[in-house]
Amino acid sequence: MSEAQNHPDDELEFIDDEPEAESGGDATNRKVWRVLIVDDDPDVHHTTLLAMRNQTILHRQIQFLHTYSALQTRELLLHERDIAVILLDVVMENEDAGLRLVKTIREDLSMPETRIILRTGQPGYAPEIDAIRDYDINDYKTKSELTRNKLYTTLTAAIRSYEQIRTINAGRRGLDMIVRASADLMQRHGVRNFAAGVITQIAGLLGLAPEGLVCAHDTSGGINLGSNDVTVIAAAGRYADLINRPVDSISDAQVRQALERCLQSQRNLYDGPGTTLFFHNRHGDVAAYLDTRESLDDIDRRLLEVFCVNIAVGFDNAALFSRLNSFAYFDQLSRLPNRAHFIQHIDRLLAAPDHGKQILALVDLDHFAETNDALGHRFGDRLLQEVASRLKQSVSPRVIVARISGDTFGLLGASDDLSPTQLMGLFNTPFTVDGQELMVSITCGVLNLADAGNSGAEALKDANIALKRAKQGNRGEVNYFTREMSIEIQERVKLLQALRHAFDNERLFMVYQPQVNLVTRKAIGLEALIRWRDDDGKMVPPDRFIPLAEHSGLIVNIGEWITRVACHQQARLARAGYGHLRMAINVSVSQFRHPRFPFMLKRAIEDSGCDPACIELEITESMAMVEADFLLHTLDKLKESGITVAVDDFGTGFSSLSYLQRLNVDRLKIDRAFVKEITDSGRGSRIPEMVIQLSHKLGLEVIAEGVEDLAQADALEKLGCHEAQGYYFGRPMEPGPLMDWLSNQAV
Structure with missing residues (x-):
């Protein structure tokens, strides 16, 4: 007696052929489970359809596909991949055609998720234990035992397994795609570039063509969108011409309304003509719309939720980058390029x-x-x-x-x-x-x-x-x-570099020019002057390198060195019997304003052992006028140590007599330009005469520089000038020749 006789409930029901739509056709617009029947016996196909007529599994209908040989099956599976279960006959063209087809499905066609149920009417050709052990199949049944209830149970178990495996694999693949997509997006700098990448990556995640757009609602000024409240910042496909346009300009009312609803409700929407995603952003909320021709399943939705979290962070980073880029390349006050x-x-x-x-x-x-x-x-x-x-x-x-x-x-x-x-x-x-x-x-x-x-x-x-x-x-x-300007600048730079090198390698040296009493014509002092002999032995004029030193700030270090050398030279002269000679030291504005200057001067005097009363600082007239208020305080402090102060180049600037009266100075120095003209005409002596008379009225000493002949010396003496220096009396000399000159003067 057959199983059908023993179990009346399991008897197969033979009716007319099922409608065409139940066994094939297009299922793209409805969710179904696709089951492939592979058997060379048409009756098996017909019987299976009868057994599963009007049945649903896990709330979906079943769509059957049919092939009648291993070759036909391979050709179908090259194009039809979304197969949940394959009911596979073992014996078809030959006795192991079904078993070899299993390996083809798993290895050549790479379909690990599809569940394979072997069905055989001749168990001897493929023993169950061997088949289960050696082949990647999920169940093994004889055709006689697959009655309606058992077939339903077997298919349900296989489909449930298929759905679970597909969910796991889809999740894994989706997460992998999310990681790779996020990494790719993070390399895109700027909000608009990032937004353009979002369309591409979401479309890739869902396996769709990139048809969509991204718009942003600026709430904090972080995303530069223009004057409109909500603007399309990226678009692709049929929406490409909407970039930088307001959302109101979108002609498709459904798309426009979906974006507006998404931004207002601040959540993802899956109920529209497509899919609309929301990204919360600290610098302005963002929404993306993609054309999805059918509603997304739970797997896709869950993956999109995860992706949206990553993208929201990405938009924050992109907005931050845009701000940093703005700070790096644009002036924040004028909004012009920097x-x-x-x-x-x-x-x-x-x-x-x-x-x-x-x-x-x-x-x-x-x-x-x-x-x-x-x-x-x-x-x-x-x-x-x-x-x-x-x-x-x-x-x-x-x-x-x-x-x-x-x-x-x-x-x-x-x-x-x-x-x-x-x-x-x-x-x-x-x-x-x-x-x-x-x-x-x-x-x-x-x-x-x-x-x-x-x-x-x-x-x-x-x-x-x-x-x-x-x-x-x-x-x-x-x-x-002009090119000449550049050449001149380059020469100045080279000269400054050479000056630094000369200073570091002690190529600078000091000379001393005598200052004499015009009545006795005896030496009463010396002016310390710096000189520079380059590596070729040529002298570099002071008027070339001193302005460079002042402009670069190197004059502070050079000035300190000059002061120390001059103080030590005065002490040596005193030990040689010339202690009455004062030492005049030029001081620049930069050097004088340096906070360490008073301390440095005091230290130089103490270290050298010279008499501070024999040290005189020479400041320029322009410095005395421009820096007068500062000098008033500083000079008073310096003079407490006993030093004297002279105003150099007097008469060359715009002197302020009120400042001069207040400044605590001891001597005015007539510039060489006036001394040169003193014997040329009657008018040539007027400025020196005025300076000399002014000095007398203020109780100051006066000294003239640049005296080159006897006539100039005599004229100055007649005008009442006290002291003078110049080539007529003595050229600037190094310490050795200076000692000889002083000895000859004494004789």
């Missing part, structure tokens, strides 16, 4: 073959510091913003305008678009700041990029050289860079 960004623009132009037609102009606001001091920094900032706005709006859109430094702007463009003369004309109209009108003049340095070096930094340096030359001359003018 120096670094401007140099990049110059580099790009220099790489172009026609860069010789481009010019670089630097515009400097005249006397801006005084405006800041008088009207305050807030007013100064507003003025800079107004200047930036006028420059940007008045020049061609092709011209790049940047803020290079505090009150200096850079402009870069073709000579046809950028005229320095027109630039100057932009400032003929006053600026209005906080209701107050203010005229501003500018000084301009211009460089033709044909004369530029190989880099933007070098070009900017050359333009700055032209600007500095213009500022040193007459402000309010345009100065063009």
Whole structure:
């Protein structure tokens, strides 16, 4: 008796063939389990369909596919991959066709998730234990035992296993894709670049074409979106032309409404025509819309939830990068490109073959510091913003305008678009700041990029050289860079480097020029003068290297060395019997203003053992006038030690008699320019005479420098000058010749 007779409930029901839609057809628009029947016996196909008629498993219907040989099965599986279960006959073309097909499915076609149930009507060809052990199958049944209930149970177990494995594998693959997608996105700098990558990566995660867009709702200013509240910041596919446009301009009402609902509800939406995702961002919430032709399953939704968390962090990082990039390349006050960004623009132009037609102009606001001091920094900032706005709006859109430094702007463009003369004309109209009108003049340095070096930094340096030359001359003018300027600067740099080397390697030395009493013509003092002999033995004039030392700040160290050497020389002279000779030491503004100067001078006097009353500091007239208030206090402290002070080059500047009367000085020094003219004409003696009389009225000594002949010495003596120095009395001498000169003077 058969199983059907023993178990009436399991009897197969034979009815007419099922409708075509139940056994094949398109299932793309509905969720079904796809089961492939592989058997060379058509009756088996028909019987299986009858047994599973109108059955659902795990809330889905079953769609059957049919093949009748191993070869036919391989061809079908090359195109049909989404198969949950294969009911596979063991014996078809030959006795092991089914078993060999198992290996093909698993190894060649790489379908590890599909569940395979072997069915055989001849168990001897493939014993159950051997088949289970040697082949990757999930169940083994004889055809006679697969009645309706048992077939249903077997398929349910196989489909449940398939769904669990597919969920695990899909999750693993999805997480792997999320990790790789996140890593790829993190390499994209800037919010808009990052957003464009989001579309591509989500589409890849879901296996879709990149059709979608990303929009942002700016809530904190972190994402620069423009004037509209919600703007499309990235788009792909059929939405590509919506980039940088407001969401209101999206013609598809369903897409527009889905994005608006997503931002308002702050959650992902899966119920629209596509999928809309929400990304919370500290710098402004973001929403992405993708065309998904069918609703997503639970796996895809869970993966998207994980992905959205990563993307939200990514948007934060991208927004932060955009802010840092803004700080790095844009001036925060004027919103113009800054120096670094401007140099990049110059580099790009220099790489172009026609860069010789481009010019670089630097515009400097005249006397801006005084405006800041008088009207305050807030007013100064507003003025800079107004200047930036006028420059940007008045020049061609092709011209790049940047803020290079505090009150200096850079402009870069073709000579046809950028005229320095027109630039100057932009400032003929006053600026209005906080209701107050203010005229501003500018000084301009211009460089033709044909004369530029190989880099933007070098070009900017050359333009700055032209600007500095213009500022040193007459402000309010345009100065063009020439190669000679660069050569001169290079020579100055080389000379400064050589000076540092000479100082470090003791190539500088001191000479001493006698100062005499004009009545007795005897030495009463010496002026300490520095000299430099280069490696070739040639003398470098002091008027070449001393200004360099002052400009670079090296004069502070050199000045300290001069002071110590001069003090020690005075002490040696005293030990040799010339203790009455004073030692005059020149002091620069930089040296005098250095906080260590009083301490250094005191230490030099103490270490050398010289008499402080024999040390005289020479300060220039310009220093005495400009630094008068500072000098009043400092000189009083220094003179407590017993030193004296002389004002050098008196009469060459714009003297202030009120300051001179207040300054605690001992001697005025008539400049050599007036001494030279003292015998040339009647008018030549008037300034020396005036200085001498002024000295007498103020109770000061007076000394003239640059005396080169007897007539000059006699004329000075007749005018009442007390002392003098110059080649007529003695040239600057090193210590050895100086001692000989002093000995001869004594005789």
